[in-house]
Amino acid sequence: MSPVKTSSGVEASLTALAVSLRGVTKAYDNGVMALGPLDLAVRKGEFISLLGPSGCGKSTALRIIAELSAPSSGIVRVARHEGAPQPGHGIGFVFQEPTLMPWTSVRENVRLPLKLAGVTKAEARARADEALASVGLADFAEAFPRELSGGMKMRVSLARALVTDPEILLMDEPFAALDEITRFRLNNDLLALWRRLGKTVIFVTHSVFESVYLSQRVVVMTSRPGRIQADIRIETVEPRAEEFRTSAAYSDYCRKVSAALAPSYSGQSTL
Numbered sequence: 001m002s003p004v005k006t007s008s009g010v011e012a013s014l015t016a017l018a019v020s021l022r023g024v025t026k027a028y029d030n031g032v033m034a035l036g037p038l039d040l041a042v043r044k045g046e047f048i049s050l051l052g053p054s055g056c057g058k059s060t061a062l063r064i065i066a067e068l069s070a071p072s073s074g075i076v077r078v079a080r081h082e083g084a085p086q087p088g089h090g091i092g093f094v095f096q097e098p099t100l101m102p103w104t105s106v107r108e109n110v111r112l113p114l115k116l117a118g119v120t121k122a123e124a125r126a127r128a129d130e131a132l133a134s135v136g137l138a139d140f141a142e143a144f145p146r147e148l149s150g151g152m153k154m155r156v157s158l159a160r161a162l163v164t165d166p167e168i169l170l171m172d173e174p175f176a177a178l179d180e181i182t183r184f185r186l187n188n189d190l191l192a193l194w195r196r197l198g199k200t201v202i203f204v205t206h207s208v209f210e211s212v213y214l215s216q217r218v219v220v221m222t223s224r225p226g227r228i229q230a231d232i233r234i235e236t237v238e239p240r241a242e243e244f245r246t247s248a249a250y251s252d253y254c255r256k257v258s259a260a261l262a263p264s265y266s267g268q269s270t271l
Protein backbone atom coordinates (compact mmCIF):
# COMPACT_ATOMS: atom_id res chain seq x y z
CA MET A 1 0.00 0.00 0.00
CA SER A 2 1.07 3.58 -0.53
CA PRO A 3 2.98 5.27 2.26
CA VAL A 4 1.28 7.89 4.42
CA LYS A 5 3.03 10.88 5.92
CA THR A 6 2.40 10.87 9.66
CA SER A 7 2.08 14.06 11.70
CA SER A 8 5.62 13.50 12.96
CA GLY A 9 6.85 13.28 9.38
CA VAL A 10 7.56 9.54 9.47
CA GLU A 11 6.52 7.52 6.47
CA ALA A 12 4.30 4.65 7.49
CA SER A 13 2.59 1.99 5.43
CA LEU A 14 -1.20 2.18 5.56
CA THR A 15 -1.30 -1.43 6.70
CA ALA A 16 0.53 -0.42 9.88
CA LEU A 17 -1.90 2.38 10.67
CA ALA A 18 -4.97 2.08 12.84
CA VAL A 19 -6.19 5.61 12.13
CA SER A 20 -5.27 8.15 9.49
CA LEU A 21 -6.81 11.64 9.30
CA ARG A 22 -5.78 13.87 6.45
CA GLY A 23 -6.92 17.48 6.18
CA VAL A 24 -9.94 16.74 8.37
CA THR A 25 -12.14 19.70 9.27
CA LYS A 26 -15.44 19.98 11.10
CA ALA A 27 -17.83 22.92 10.93
CA TYR A 28 -20.99 22.44 12.99
CA ASP A 29 -24.39 23.58 11.70
CA ASN A 30 -24.31 26.58 14.03
CA GLY A 31 -21.21 27.84 12.21
CA VAL A 32 -18.66 26.80 14.85
CA MET A 33 -15.44 25.74 13.14
CA ALA A 34 -14.41 23.06 15.61
CA LEU A 35 -11.57 21.24 13.97
CA GLY A 36 -8.75 21.37 11.58
CA PRO A 37 -7.42 20.94 9.16
CA LEU A 38 -6.14 18.02 11.23
CA ASP A 39 -3.55 15.49 10.09
CA LEU A 40 -3.00 12.58 12.41
CA ALA A 41 -1.66 9.08 11.91
CA VAL A 42 -1.84 6.49 14.67
CA ARG A 43 -0.04 3.19 14.32
CA LYS A 44 -1.68 -0.09 15.22
CA GLY A 45 -1.03 -0.85 18.87
CA GLU A 46 0.08 2.69 19.67
CA PHE A 47 -1.07 4.60 22.77
CA ILE A 48 -1.45 8.29 22.06
CA SER A 49 -2.95 11.14 24.04
CA LEU A 50 -4.72 14.17 22.61
CA LEU A 51 -4.16 17.20 24.77
CA GLY A 52 -5.43 20.71 24.19
CA PRO A 53 -7.44 23.60 25.59
CA SER A 54 -11.12 23.24 26.28
CA GLY A 55 -13.20 23.40 23.13
CA CYS A 56 -10.30 22.78 20.72
CA GLY A 57 -12.09 19.83 19.13
CA LYS A 58 -10.64 16.78 20.91
CA SER A 59 -14.04 15.11 21.40
CA THR A 60 -15.01 16.09 17.88
CA ALA A 61 -11.92 14.29 16.55
CA LEU A 62 -12.80 11.14 18.53
CA ARG A 63 -16.40 11.25 17.31
CA ILE A 64 -15.22 11.53 13.70
CA ILE A 65 -12.87 8.55 14.13
CA ALA A 66 -15.76 6.55 15.64
CA GLU A 67 -18.05 7.58 12.75
CA LEU A 68 -20.45 9.16 15.23
CA SER A 69 -19.97 12.43 13.36
CA ALA A 70 -19.06 13.14 9.73
CA PRO A 71 -16.13 15.40 8.86
CA SER A 72 -16.89 18.51 6.80
CA SER A 73 -13.86 17.77 4.62
CA GLY A 74 -10.77 15.59 4.57
CA ILE A 75 -10.04 11.87 4.53
CA VAL A 76 -10.62 9.54 7.47
CA ARG A 77 -9.31 5.99 7.41
CA VAL A 78 -9.81 3.56 10.26
CA ALA A 79 -8.47 -0.01 10.24
CA ARG A 80 -11.17 -2.43 11.25
CA HIS A 81 -11.66 -6.14 11.65
CA GLU A 82 -11.80 -7.86 8.28
CA GLY A 83 -15.31 -7.65 6.87
CA ALA A 84 -16.58 -5.45 9.69
CA PRO A 85 -20.22 -4.94 8.73
CA GLN A 86 -21.37 -1.90 10.73
CA PRO A 87 -20.09 1.60 11.41
CA GLY A 88 -18.46 1.73 14.81
CA HIS A 89 -17.55 -1.96 14.74
CA GLY A 90 -13.97 -2.48 15.83
CA ILE A 91 -14.01 0.61 18.02
CA GLY A 92 -14.64 0.82 21.76
CA PHE A 93 -15.58 4.20 23.26
CA VAL A 94 -15.18 5.20 26.90
CA PHE A 95 -16.69 8.53 27.97
CA GLN A 96 -16.02 10.71 31.01
CA GLU A 97 -19.32 9.58 32.55
CA PRO A 98 -19.59 5.80 32.96
CA THR A 99 -23.20 5.98 31.62
CA LEU A 100 -24.31 2.70 33.17
CA MET A 101 -27.91 1.49 33.26
CA PRO A 102 -28.79 1.85 36.98
CA TRP A 103 -31.63 -0.69 36.92
CA THR A 104 -29.59 -3.70 36.00
CA SER A 105 -26.49 -5.59 37.08
CA VAL A 106 -22.89 -4.88 36.19
CA ARG A 107 -22.84 -8.03 34.02
CA GLU A 108 -25.91 -6.91 32.07
CA ASN A 109 -24.36 -3.49 31.54
CA VAL A 110 -21.22 -5.05 30.09
CA ARG A 111 -23.22 -7.55 28.04
CA LEU A 112 -25.27 -4.83 26.31
CA PRO A 113 -23.06 -4.29 23.19
CA LEU A 114 -23.04 -8.05 22.56
CA LYS A 115 -26.80 -8.25 23.07
CA LEU A 116 -27.25 -5.46 20.50
CA ALA A 117 -24.95 -7.37 18.13
CA GLY A 118 -27.10 -10.49 18.47
CA VAL A 119 -24.54 -12.65 20.33
CA THR A 120 -26.20 -15.56 22.15
CA LYS A 121 -26.91 -15.04 25.84
CA ALA A 122 -24.55 -17.79 27.02
CA GLU A 123 -21.63 -16.55 24.94
CA ALA A 124 -22.31 -12.91 25.81
CA ARG A 125 -22.41 -13.75 29.50
CA ALA A 126 -19.07 -15.56 29.33
CA ARG A 127 -17.48 -12.71 27.41
CA ALA A 128 -18.90 -10.11 29.81
CA ASP A 129 -17.45 -12.02 32.75
CA GLU A 130 -14.10 -12.26 30.99
CA ALA A 131 -14.10 -8.49 30.32
CA LEU A 132 -15.01 -7.84 33.96
CA ALA A 133 -12.16 -10.06 35.11
CA SER A 134 -9.75 -8.14 32.88
CA VAL A 135 -10.57 -4.90 34.72
CA GLY A 136 -10.39 -6.53 38.17
CA LEU A 137 -14.14 -6.80 38.77
CA ALA A 138 -14.66 -10.55 38.53
CA ASP A 139 -16.45 -10.57 41.89
CA PHE A 140 -18.88 -7.74 41.04
CA ALA A 141 -20.82 -9.15 38.08
CA GLU A 142 -24.04 -9.40 40.13
CA ALA A 143 -23.66 -5.97 41.77
CA PHE A 144 -25.71 -2.94 40.75
CA PRO A 145 -24.00 0.30 39.64
CA ARG A 146 -25.19 2.13 42.80
CA GLU A 147 -23.11 -0.26 44.90
CA LEU A 148 -19.86 0.70 43.16
CA SER A 149 -17.36 3.51 43.72
CA GLY A 150 -16.60 6.02 40.93
CA GLY A 151 -13.44 4.13 39.98
CA MET A 152 -15.28 0.82 39.83
CA LYS A 153 -18.01 2.32 37.64
CA MET A 154 -15.31 3.51 35.25
CA ARG A 155 -13.84 -0.02 35.22
CA VAL A 156 -17.29 -1.34 34.23
CA SER A 157 -17.43 1.24 31.45
CA LEU A 158 -14.00 0.08 30.28
CA ALA A 159 -15.10 -3.58 30.38
CA ARG A 160 -18.17 -2.68 28.30
CA ALA A 161 -15.90 -1.02 25.71
CA LEU A 162 -13.58 -4.04 25.63
CA VAL A 163 -16.24 -6.75 25.51
CA THR A 164 -16.55 -6.59 21.71
CA ASP A 165 -12.77 -6.99 21.42
CA PRO A 166 -12.30 -3.74 19.47
CA GLU A 167 -9.01 -3.00 17.74
CA ILE A 168 -9.20 0.65 18.73
CA LEU A 169 -10.12 2.12 22.09
CA LEU A 170 -11.19 5.78 22.14
CA MET A 171 -11.20 7.29 25.63
CA ASP A 172 -12.62 10.77 26.24
CA GLU A 173 -11.33 12.10 29.58
CA PRO A 174 -12.31 8.85 31.29
CA PHE A 175 -10.64 9.51 34.63
CA ALA A 176 -11.20 13.28 34.91
CA ALA A 177 -13.85 13.02 37.62
CA LEU A 178 -11.90 10.62 39.84
CA ASP A 179 -9.73 11.38 42.85
CA GLU A 180 -5.98 11.29 42.27
CA ILE A 181 -5.21 7.96 43.95
CA THR A 182 -7.99 6.20 42.04
CA ARG A 183 -6.86 7.87 38.86
CA PHE A 184 -3.23 6.75 39.33
CA ARG A 185 -4.40 3.19 39.98
CA LEU A 186 -6.56 3.20 36.88
CA ASN A 187 -3.67 4.66 34.86
CA ASN A 188 -1.50 1.69 35.87
CA ASP A 189 -4.25 -0.84 35.20
CA LEU A 190 -4.99 0.69 31.82
CA LEU A 191 -1.31 0.49 30.88
CA ALA A 192 -1.19 -3.17 31.95
CA LEU A 193 -4.31 -3.90 29.89
CA TRP A 194 -2.90 -2.08 26.87
CA ARG A 195 0.33 -4.09 27.07
CA ARG A 196 -1.57 -7.34 27.39
CA LEU A 197 -4.27 -6.75 24.77
CA GLY A 198 -2.28 -4.74 22.22
CA LYS A 199 -5.12 -2.33 21.42
CA THR A 200 -4.62 1.02 19.75
CA VAL A 201 -5.59 3.67 22.30
CA ILE A 202 -6.46 7.32 21.64
CA PHE A 203 -6.85 8.98 25.02
CA VAL A 204 -8.20 12.51 25.48
CA THR A 205 -7.13 14.31 28.63
CA HIS A 206 -6.59 17.79 30.03
CA SER A 207 -3.77 16.55 32.23
CA VAL A 208 -0.19 16.99 31.05
CA PHE A 209 0.92 14.60 33.81
CA GLU A 210 -1.52 11.89 32.81
CA SER A 211 -0.72 12.21 29.10
CA VAL A 212 3.03 11.84 29.68
CA TYR A 213 2.61 8.95 32.08
CA LEU A 214 0.40 6.93 29.77
CA SER A 215 1.35 7.64 26.20
CA GLN A 216 3.93 6.74 23.66
CA ARG A 217 3.07 10.00 21.91
CA VAL A 218 1.42 13.15 23.21
CA VAL A 219 -0.31 15.09 20.46
CA VAL A 220 -0.84 18.70 21.54
CA MET A 221 -3.62 20.56 19.76
CA THR A 222 -4.03 24.28 19.12
CA SER A 223 -7.04 26.23 20.31
CA ARG A 224 -10.17 25.96 18.15
CA PRO A 225 -10.23 25.01 15.36
CA GLY A 226 -7.92 22.26 16.61
CA ARG A 227 -4.81 21.45 14.61
CA ILE A 228 -1.58 19.77 15.65
CA GLN A 229 0.63 22.08 17.66
CA ALA A 230 3.20 19.46 18.65
CA ASP A 231 3.67 15.72 18.46
CA ILE A 232 5.95 14.60 21.26
CA ARG A 233 7.26 11.06 21.56
CA ILE A 234 7.65 9.83 25.15
CA GLU A 235 10.55 7.43 25.32
CA THR A 236 11.30 5.61 28.55
CA VAL A 237 12.02 2.19 29.94
CA GLU A 238 9.06 -0.11 29.38
CA PRO A 239 6.99 -1.35 31.05
CA ARG A 240 6.39 1.91 32.87
CA ALA A 241 5.56 1.84 36.52
CA GLU A 242 5.12 4.28 39.41
CA GLU A 243 8.89 5.03 39.43
CA PHE A 244 8.45 6.83 36.10
CA ARG A 245 6.21 9.43 37.79
CA THR A 246 9.03 10.59 40.03
CA SER A 247 11.85 10.38 37.48
CA ALA A 248 13.77 13.31 36.01
CA ALA A 249 12.81 12.14 32.51
CA TYR A 250 9.10 12.40 33.44
CA SER A 251 9.54 15.98 34.71
CA ASP A 252 11.43 16.90 31.55
CA TYR A 253 8.68 15.52 29.33
CA CYS A 254 5.98 17.27 31.38
CA ARG A 255 7.86 20.55 30.97
CA LYS A 256 8.18 19.99 27.24
CA VAL A 257 4.48 19.18 26.81
CA SER A 258 3.44 22.15 28.99
CA ALA A 259 5.60 24.44 26.86
CA ALA A 260 3.95 23.11 23.70
CA LEU A 261 0.53 23.71 25.24
CA ALA A 262 1.25 27.26 26.46
CA PRO A 263 0.63 29.09 23.14
CA SER A 264 -2.81 27.47 22.84
CA TYR A 265 -3.82 28.81 26.24
CA SER A 266 -2.43 32.29 25.66
CA GLY A 267 -4.09 32.52 22.25
CA GLN A 268 -0.71 32.77 20.53
CA SER A 269 -0.94 29.59 18.57
CA THR A 270 1.74 29.58 15.91
CA LEU A 271 -0.31 27.54 13.46
Ligand SMILES: Nc1ncnc2c1ncn2[C@@H]1O[C@H](COP(=O)(O)OP(=O)(O)OP(=O)(O)O)[C@@H](O)[C@H]1O
Pocket residue numbers: 028029030032033034052053054055056057058059060061224
Ligand atom coordinates in the same frame (compact mmCIF):
# COMPACT_ATOMS: atom_id res chain seq x y z
N1 LIG B 1 -23.01 19.30 18.28
C1 LIG B 1 -22.40 20.49 18.29
N2 LIG B 1 -22.98 21.56 17.71
C2 LIG B 1 -22.37 22.76 17.71
N3 LIG B 1 -21.17 23.00 18.26
C3 LIG B 1 -20.55 21.98 18.84
C4 LIG B 1 -21.12 20.67 18.90
N4 LIG B 1 -20.27 19.84 19.55
C5 LIG B 1 -19.21 20.60 19.88
N5 LIG B 1 -19.37 21.88 19.46
C6 LIG B 1 -18.42 22.97 19.62
O1 LIG B 1 -17.23 22.60 18.92
C7 LIG B 1 -16.08 23.01 19.65
C8 LIG B 1 -15.23 21.78 19.93
O2 LIG B 1 -15.93 20.97 20.86
P1 LIG B 1 -15.30 19.62 21.45
O3 LIG B 1 -16.26 19.09 22.45
O4 LIG B 1 -14.88 18.75 20.34
O5 LIG B 1 -13.99 20.19 22.17
P2 LIG B 1 -13.07 19.52 23.30
O6 LIG B 1 -11.67 19.91 22.96
O7 LIG B 1 -13.36 18.10 23.42
O8 LIG B 1 -13.57 20.31 24.58
P3 LIG B 1 -13.43 19.94 26.16
O9 LIG B 1 -11.98 19.78 26.41
O10 LIG B 1 -14.00 21.13 26.86
O11 LIG B 1 -14.21 18.69 26.37
C9 LIG B 1 -16.58 23.72 20.89
O12 LIG B 1 -16.60 25.11 20.65
C10 LIG B 1 -18.01 23.19 21.06
O13 LIG B 1 -18.83 24.15 21.69
